[in-house]
Amino acid sequence: MAQEARKILGRLNEETGEFEEIPRSPYAFDGGAHINLGIRKGRELASASSGLTDREFRVLVWYWFATEISEEAIMRTGADIATELGMSPDALSRAVRVLKKARLLVEAGSLGRTTFYRCTPYLAFIGTGFAHREAVKNWNPPETKVREPRDRRRRKKDEN
Numbered sequence: 001m002a003q004e005a006r007k008i009l010g011r012l013n014e015e016t017g018e019f020e021e022i023p024r025s026p027y028a029f030d031g032g033a034h035i036n037l038g039i040r041k042g043r044e045l046a047s048a049s050s051g052l053t054d055r056e057f058r059v060l061v062w063y064w065f066a067t068e069i070s071e072e073a074i075m076r077t078g079a080d081i082a083t084e085l086g087m088s089p090d091a092l093s094r095a096v097r098v099l100k101k102a103r104l105l106v107e108a109g110s111l112g113r114t115t116f117y118r119c120t121p122y123l124a125f126i127g128t129g130f131a132h133r134e135a136v137k138n139w140n141p142p143e144t145k146v147r148e149p150r151d152r153r154r155r156k157k158d159e160n
């Protein structure tokens with residue numbers, strides 16, 4: 001019975017002329033879903049010039065990585081998400097409101113009075129390039145400059 005062919009990663013030892021197989025390491029990821037993120041947009045949003053607060057950016061990143069099925073809502077209540085992020089539900093609600101206004105989060109469904117959100121497909125998408133292109137047809141691009149950055153330094157008044 002013939003053996004099935006397999007690719008071997010190796011190198012040739014120049015001194016002995018022998019072929020040495022290089023051991024393979026197991027796949028580095030956990031086997032869960034993987035997401036495509038827009039690196040340039042992500043860096044723009046992470047920069048101080050975007051105007052996002054650290055809390056708003058942390059909420060956005062949570063939604064990026066909570067996306068497991070393309071174009072599906074993240075079926076978690078605000079209280080659940082707030083607890084996981086270590087903030088109050090009111091603080092989460094304020095952050096979501098800013099992100100929704102900038103079209104970084106979009107409404108993806110509701111159940112009773114609870115609204116569920118997901119990240120815009122411009123920033124995070126699971127699927128093929130063709131499916132991604134189809135998904136963004138229905139959405140306007142998000143804002144990467146949410147507001148003018150706050151000057152957190154104290155300004156000294158001129159004393160005469």
